[in-house]
Amino acid sequence: MTEVQRLRDELRAFAEARDWDQFHSPKNLASALAVEAAELLEPFQWLTEEQSRSLEPAQAEAIRREMADVLIYLVRLADQVEVDLLAAARDKMAENAQKYPVEKARGSARKYSDF
Amino acid sequence: MTEVQRLRDELRAFAEARDWDQFHSPKNLASALAVEAAELLEPFQWLTEEQSRSLEPAQAEAIRREMADVLIYLVRLADQVEVDLLAAARDKMAENAQKYPVEKARGSARKYSDF
Amino acid sequence: MTEVQRLRDELRAFAEARDWDQFHSPKNLASALAVEAAELLEPFQWLTEEQSRSLEPAQAEAIRREMADVLIYLVRLADQVEVDLLAAARDKMAENAQKYPVEKARGSARKYSDF
Amino acid sequence: MTEVQRLRDELRAFAEARDWDQFHSPKNLASALAVEAAELLEPFQWLTEEQSRSLEPAQAEAIRREMADVLIYLVRLADQVEVDLLAAARDKMAENAQKYPVEKARGSARKYSDF
Numbered sequence: 001m002t003e004v005q006r007l008r009d010e011l012r013a014f015a016e017a018r019d020w021d022q023f024h025s026p027k028n029l030a031s032a033l034a035v036e037a038a039e040l041l042e043p044f045q046w047l048t049e050e051q052s053r054s055l056e057p058a059q060a061e062a063i064r065r066e067m068a069d070v071l072i073y074l075v076r077l078a079d080q081v082e083v084d085l086l087a088a089a090r091d092k093m094a095e096n097a098q099k100y101p102v103e104k105a106r107g108s109a110r111k112y113s114d115f
Numbered sequence: 116m117t118e119v120q121r122l123r124d125e126l127r128a129f130a131e132a133r134d135w136d137q138f139h140s141p142k143n144l145a146s147a148l149a150v151e152a153a154e155l156l157e158p159f160q161w162l163t164e165e166q167s168r169s170l171e172p173a174q175a176e177a178i179r180r181e182m183a184d185v186l187i188y189l190v191r192l193a194d195q196v197e198v199d200l201l202a203a204a205r206d207k208m209a210e211n212a213q214k215y216p217v218e219k220a221r222g223s224a225r226k227y228s229d230f
Numbered sequence: 231m232t233e234v235q236r237l238r239d240e241l242r243a244f245a246e247a248r249d250w251d252q253f254h255s256p257k258n259l260a261s262a263l264a265v266e267a268a269e270l271l272e273p274f275q276w277l278t279e280e281q282s283r284s285l286e287p288a289q290a291e292a293i294r295r296e297m298a299d300v301l302i303y304l305v306r307l308a309d310q311v312e313v314d315l316l317a318a319a320r321d322k323m324a325e326n327a328q329k330y331p332v333e334k335a336r337g338s339a340r341k342y343s344d345f
Numbered sequence: 346m347t348e349v350q351r352l353r354d355e356l357r358a359f360a361e362a363r364d365w366d367q368f369h370s371p372k373n374l375a376s377a378l379a380v381e382a383a384e385l386l387e388p389f390q391w392l393t394e395e396q397s398r399s400l401e402p403a404q405a406e407a408i409r410r411e412m413a414d415v416l417i418y419l420v421r422l423a424d425q426v427e428v429d430l431l432a433a434a435r436d437k438m439a440e441n442a443q444k445y446p447v448e449k450a451r452g453s454a455r456k457y458s459d460f
Contacts, residue, residue, distance in 0.1 A: 083178070
C-alpha cells in the first residue's frame with residue numbers, strides 16, 4: 001500500500017466516523033478543492049515572483065497548511081470518483097512529453113500553456 | 116523513494132529540460148494550481164450532487180485529467196517551496212482529529228468547515 | 231457618469247492615495263479576483279442547492295460582503311486594462327443569444343455551458 | 346434604472362426564456378463565477394507583472410470576454426440572492442477607508458490584504 005492510498009483510507013475512515021459522506025459528493029468536494037486552492041494562492045497574490053521564491057517562515061508555514069488541505073480534498077475526491085491519482089498523473093506526463101517536445105518548448109512561455 | 120517523490124523528480128527533470136524554471140515561481144505555480152482546480156470544478160457546476168455521484172464516462176475521463184493536472188502542479192509547487200506534501204497532510208489530519216471530535220462533528224455540516 | 235464609473239473613480243483614488251498602484255498589476259488583480267470569487271463560493275460549498283436558495287441572515291450578509299469584493303476587484307482590473315465592463319457584457323450577451331437559441335437551449339443543462 | 350439593473354433584467358429574461366432557473370441556484374452560480382474568475386486568471390498565469398501591464402491585442406480581447414462572464418454571473422447571482430451590488434460595494438469601501446487609513450497603509454503590501 002502506497003502513502004497516497006494510506007492517506008485515502010484515513011480520510012475515508014475520518015469521514016465515515018463523522019457521517020460526512022452525505023456532504024462529500026464529488027460536486028461538493030470539487031468546490032472545496034477549488035476554495036482551498038484559492039486560499040493557497042492568497043498569500044502569494046501581492047508578492048513579487050522574486051519574493052515568492054524566498055518566503056518568510058510564517059508565510060511558508062501558512063502555505064504548507066493550505067497545500068495539505070488541497071492534497072486532502074484531492075485524495076478524498078479521487079476516492080469518491082474512483083480515480084488512481086498517480087496513474088492519472090503518469091498518463092498526463094506521457095501526453096505532455098508528446099505535446100511539449102524539448103526542442104520546441106525550450107524557454108518558451110508562449111508554447112507553454114500547462115504541463 | 117515513494118511514488119510522490121518519483122513524480123516530483125520527473126516534473127523537475129521535465130521543467131529543467133525545457134528551461135521552464137523561470138516561469139515556475141511559487142507565485143505562478145499557485146496561480147496555475149488554482150486555475151486547474153477551477154477547471155476540475157467546471158464539469159460539476161451544473162450537475163446535481165446526485166448526478167455528480169454517477170458520472171458519465173466522458174465526464175469521468177475529463178475529470179480524471181483535470182485531477183492529474185491539479186496533482187502535477189501541487190507536487191511541482193511543493194518541490195519549489197520545499198514542502199513534504201504527505202507529512203503536511205498527516206500533520207493536518209492530526210489537527211483535524213482534535214478540531215472535529217467524532218461525537219461533536221457527527222453528521223453536522225454546521226460544525227464542519229473543512230478537514 | 232454611471233454608477234460603475236463612479237465606483238471605478240473611487241477605487242482609483244483610494245489606491246492612489248495609498249500608493250497601491252505598484253501592487254495592482256493586472257496579474258495581481260486577476261489573482262485577487264479569483265481568490266475573492268472562491269471566498270464567495272466557500273459559504274455555499276456544503277449547502278444543498280435548496281439551502282442555497284434560502285440563506286440564513288448571517289450567511290446572506292457574508293455573501294453580500296464577498297460579492298462586494300468581487301465587484302471591487304473586477305472594476306479595479308477593468309480600469310487597469312481599460313475595459314468597459316458593461317459594454318463587454320452587452321457584447322457577450324449578444325453572442326450568447328446566437329449561441330443558445332431559445333428553442334434549442336430550453337431546459338437543457340447539456341447544451342448549456344455558460345452564458 | 347441603472348445600467349447594472351438593466352443587465353440584471355436582461356439576464357433574468359434570458360434565463361427564463363430558456364428555463365434555466367432550475368440550474369441557476371445560488372450555489373451553482375457561485376461555482377460558475379469562481380470558474381470564470383479562474384479562466385480570467387489563466388491568461389495572466391505565466392506573464393510577468395510587467396507583461397500584464399501591456400497586453401497583446403489577442404490577450405486583451407480574451408481577457409475582456411472573461412471579464413464579461415464574471416460580471417454576468419455576478420449580476421445573475423446578485424439577482425438570485427437579492428443583493429444590490431453597488432450598495433454592497435459602497436458599504437465595503439466605507440469599511441475599507443476605516444481599515445486602511447492613508448497614513449498607515451501608504452505603500453505597504455504588508456498592511457494590505459484586500460480592499
